[in-house]
Amino acid sequence: MRSPQEDWRPMESSTAGPRCRNCGTHVTQQFARVFGDNGDVVHGCPSCTTYREMQSGGHLPGDRRR
Numbered sequence: 001m002r003s004p005q006e007d008w009r010p011m012e013s014s015t016a017g018p019r020c021r022n023c024g025t026h027v028t029q030q031f032a033r034v035f036g037d038n039g040d041v042v043h044g045c046p047s048c049t050t051y052r053e054m055q056s057g058g059h060l061p062g063d064r065r066r
Contacts (some may be wrong), residue, residue: 020045022059037061 002027018040019025019034025047032040035054053059 018042020048023048035059 017029018027018036020027022044025045027035027042027045029040031045032042035045036042037060039055043061044054046054049059
């Protein structure tokens with residue numbers, strides 16, 4: 001039997017993983033935690049948003065900025 005530690009891959013995204021709400025692109029859990037809103041919901045990703053907007057929170061709805 002494999003341990004859960006062996007299956008853990010923090011930089012990979014599964015088919016059931018988080019998606020960008022704007023364009024539907026898969027993103028990693030880590031990306032959602034860093035660039036998502038307070039609920040780790042991603043409203044813009046590198047496929048549809050600039051990094052400048054993501055860093056400033058410009059891709060988040062107005063009342064959900066950190």
